[in-house]
Amino acid sequence: MAGIDWPAAITALDAGELAASGGEQRMLRLAASIAGGVPVDLRQALTGLDDRNISLVVAAVLRAAGQHR
Numbered sequence: 001m002a003g004i005d006w007p008a009a010i011t012a013l014d015a016g017e018l019a020a021s022g023g024e025q026r027m028l029r030l031a032a033s034i035a036g037g038v039p040v041d042l043r044q045a046l047t048g049l050d051d052r053n054i055s056l057v058v059a060a061v062l063r064a065a066g067q068h069r
Contacts, residue, residue, distance in 0.1 A: 006036025023053060030057055034064050 010032050012018050013025060020028065026045045033040035049057065062068070 004035070006032040006038050010038050023049060027053055027056070031060070034060055 009018075009028065013020065013028060018028075026049055029038070029040045029045050032038035033045075046054070046057070
């Protein structure tokens with residue numbers, strides 16, 4: 001089983017240590033929030049995501065809420 005240190009991932013992202021597009025950065029922030037409780041500004045994180053990534057975020061939120069569709 002693998003583990004992710006979500007706060008460390010976001011710290012590295014903020015320090016410019018991770019090469020990521022804007023969309024990848026937003027998705028990482030959203031994943032860190034859902035999986036690790038790392039605070040995220042939804043207005044900034046959701047703005048600019050394409051349809052595919054929005055669908056993935058919706059699916060992740062539903063799963064986190066216990067709804068498996």
